[in-house]
Amino acid sequence: MHDIKRLRQHADEVKAAIARKGFDADVNSALALDERWRDLTKQGDELKAELNPASKAIGIAKKAGNDAQAEMDKARGIREQAAELDDQKRDLKAELETILLS
Structure with a gap:
């Protein structure tokens, strides 16, 4: 399994190493999925930050x-x-792990 942190930091090196071993891994797709997952995580954190004052209200x-x-309607919507977002993150994570395992 490939390490997503290493992919982020050293994408070109990882691509070259995978190619030298004769494998074909979709590093660009993995990076795109990871970026989307991180964006959804940020959005989720922002929603949770909105929920606290709504609950207090x-x-x-x-x-x-x-x-x-x-x-209550606002909190329910949040x-x-x-x-x-959690469902989308779970799907992205599963897809990402499939790529990282290949």
């Missing part, structure tokens, strides 16, 4: 006896987006 509204439905 729900608690404040409920404590004050106000309707918190808008805040959680759904985060879950979708």
Whole structure:
């Protein structure tokens, strides 16, 4: 299995080493998948950062006896987006691991 960190840092060297051994690994695809996975991870982290204040707003509204439905809808939407990103990340990770194992 190839190390994605090494691929990121030394892509040309890894490509040359793989070619010398007579193998054909799709390093460029692996790097593209890794970049997409890292982007989705960043987006997920940003969503989680949005969820914290939304959750706090729900608690404040409920404590004050106000309707918190808008805040709850916002939090639900954020959680759904985060879950979708997690699904996409899982699929990308599986595809990436398949390439790294070849």
